[in-house]
Amino acid sequence: MKRKILLAFVLMTVCVIGITALQLYYSYVNYTVAEGIFKRDADEAFLDARDSTMALNRRRLEKEFRGWLQDTTYVNITCHWDAQKEETVFKMKHLKPIEKLGGAHEMSMSISTLNQRFDSITPQAKKLFINHIMKSVSDGLSRGTVWYFTQELGDRLSKAYNKTPIDTVVLRQQYHMALSHKNITLPFVLTEKKPGLGYDHTTFGVNIGTDGERYIWAGFTNTGVFLLDRLKWVIAGSLLLIGITLFCFWYALKTLLSQQKLNALKDDFINNMTHEIHTPLAGITVTAQALKQFSHSPEEQQNYLDIILYQADKLNALTDEILAGARLGVDNEEKESVGIDGFLQDVVQGVGQAARVNVEAMPNITVSIYKNHLGRAVANLFDNALKYSEEQVVLSCKVEKSTLCISVTDNGSGIPDGFKNKVFDTFYRIPTGNVHNIKGYGLGLSYVKKVATMHGGSVSVSDNTPHGAIFTLLLPL
Structure with a gap:
C-alpha cells in the first residue's frame, strides 16, 4: 500500500x-x-x-x-x-x-x-x-x-x-491622443536627447525639423506594471487553474493518507475485535467441553454455567456496541420528553460500577432527546472514565444559555493535546505501542460524537487539573 x-x-x-x-x-x-x-x-x-x-x-x-x-x-x-x-x-x-x-x-x-x-x-x-x-x-x-x-x-x-519650430507641447498632445486610440494610458517623456537605460521602452527617433534635422524620442517607464494590468485576467485565470490543481493535489493526497490511516485503524480494530471475540468463545468452548466430558456436582455445574453466561454476556455487549453505531440515524427513533435528573440517574444505575460515580445536583427540567442513543452515549463516557481512573468519576449537569451541559470528569492519566480532536474519530485509539493494557475498539467516543451531532450539539474534551479529563456534551434545548 x-x-x-x-x-x-x-x-x-x-x-x-x-x-x-x-x-x-x-x-x-x-x-x-x-x-x-x-x-x-x-x-x-x-x-x-x-x-x-x-x-x-x-x-x-x-x-x-x-x-x-x-x-x-x-x-x-x-x-x-x-x-x-x-x-x-x-x-x-x-x-x-x-x-x-x-x-x-x-x-x-x-x-x-x-x-x-x-x-x-x-x-x-x-x-x-x-x-x-x-x-x-x-x-x-x-x-x-x-x-x-x-x-x-x-x-x-x-x-x-x-x-518656426514644431511645438513639442502640441506633439505631446497629439501623441497622447494617438496612444489613447490604441488603449495605451502609460505616461511618457519626450526628449531631444536619445534616452539612456533609465526607460523600459524608447521609441525610435522621428525628425520634426523643418530646416535641417531635429530628432525627438519618447521614453516609457513602468511598462511591466502596465502590461501586467492589461493581462490581469489572463494571469488571474492561470493562477486560478494552478490553485485548483494544487488544491486537487492536496485533497487527493490527503484522501490517500486518510485512507491509509483508516485502513491501519481498521486493521487494529479487527485485531482487537478478533481477540475480544476469541477470548469469550474460547472460554465458552472449554467450559462446555468440561461439562460434557467430566462428571460434576450440581454446584460445580452451576459455576460452569455462570462462566458460560458471563462470556455470552460479553459477546452480546460487544455486538450491541457495534450494532448501536451502525443503527444510529437509521432506526428512525423519535425524540422523547424526559426529566433529565431521572434519565441520568437511570444511566448511572445501569453502569456496572455505579458506586464509583459521584452524581452532583441535577437541574429539574424536561428535555426532548433520543433517549436510547443519548443513554448509551453517556454510558460510554462513564465506561471510558471508569477504565482510565481508579478514583471516583463525577457526573454534573447544568443549563447555560439554552444549552444543556453534561460533563463526565475523571482523574485518570488525561489525554495529550495532540490527540484531543482525534479521539472522536472512528476506530481511533491513542497509540501506546504494540500493547493496549485497557481494552477497547475505538468505537465508543465516535458513537458519542455522532449522537451529539444527531441532537444538533457537540462533544469536547478538556484537561482536569491536576490530572484527568473532562468530557462535555453540549445539547441545545
Whole structure:
C-alpha cells in the first residue's frame, strides 16, 4: 500500500509540476506578445503624432499665407479676359516690393480648369484664384516644398516654414491622443536627447525639423506594471487553474493518507475485535467441553454455567456496541420528553460500577432527546472514565444559555493535546505501542460524537487539573 501511495504521489507531483510549468509558460508567452504589441503600437502612434503635428503646423502656415493673399495692402490681385487665348488671366502684384530681394515682384497665370469668364476682378474671381494658389501651396508644404509665386511671398513663406519650430507641447498632445486610440494610458517623456537605460521602452527617433534635422524620442517607464494590468485576467485565470490543481493535489493526497490511516485503524480494530471475540468463545468452548466430558456436582455445574453466561454476556455487549453505531440515524427513533435528573440517574444505575460515580445536583427540567442513543452515549463516557481512573468519576449537569451541559470528569492519566480532536474519530485509539493494557475498539467516543451531532450539539474534551479529563456534551434545548 505504501509503495502504491508513493507511486501515486510521484505521478501527481509530476502532473502538478507539468501543469504549473505550462501555465507559467503560457503567461510568459502572453506577456511577451503583449510587450511586442505595446512597442509596435507606441512606435506607430509616435509616427502618427509627428504627422498630425506637422499637419497642424502646415494648416497654420496655410491660414497665414491665405491672410497674406487676402491683404489688399500687401498684394493687388486683378484679372482680365484674353480674347486670343479665350481664358481669364489673373495678375498678382506686390504693392510694396522689396527691390533688394531681386526676382519677380508680380506674376500672371491662368487656371486651366476655370471655364467661367471674368473681365475684371470680382470677389468670386478673387476667391477662385486664392483657392487655386492655396491648393498648390498645401501640396508643396506636404512634400516639404515652398512655391515662389513671387519673390516676396516665397521668401516670407520659406522663412515661416523653416524658422518656426514644431511645438513639442502640441506633439505631446497629439501623441497622447494617438496612444489613447490604441488603449495605451502609460505616461511618457519626450526628449531631444536619445534616452539612456533609465526607460523600459524608447521609441525610435522621428525628425520634426523643418530646416535641417531635429530628432525627438519618447521614453516609457513602468511598462511591466502596465502590461501586467492589461493581462490581469489572463494571469488571474492561470493562477486560478494552478490553485485548483494544487488544491486537487492536496485533497487527493490527503484522501490517500486518510485512507491509509483508516485502513491501519481498521486493521487494529479487527485485531482487537478478533481477540475480544476469541477470548469469550474460547472460554465458552472449554467450559462446555468440561461439562460434557467430566462428571460434576450440581454446584460445580452451576459455576460452569455462570462462566458460560458471563462470556455470552460479553459477546452480546460487544455486538450491541457495534450494532448501536451502525443503527444510529437509521432506526428512525423519535425524540422523547424526559426529566433529565431521572434519565441520568437511570444511566448511572445501569453502569456496572455505579458506586464509583459521584452524581452532583441535577437541574429539574424536561428535555426532548433520543433517549436510547443519548443513554448509551453517556454510558460510554462513564465506561471510558471508569477504565482510565481508579478514583471516583463525577457526573454534573447544568443549563447555560439554552444549552444543556453534561460533563463526565475523571482523574485518570488525561489525554495529550495532540490527540484531543482525534479521539472522536472512528476506530481511533491513542497509540501506546504494540500493547493496549485497557481494552477497547475505538468505537465508543465516535458513537458519542455522532449522537451529539444527531441532537444538533457537540462533544469536547478538556484537561482536569491536576490530572484527568473532562468530557462535555453540549445539547441545545
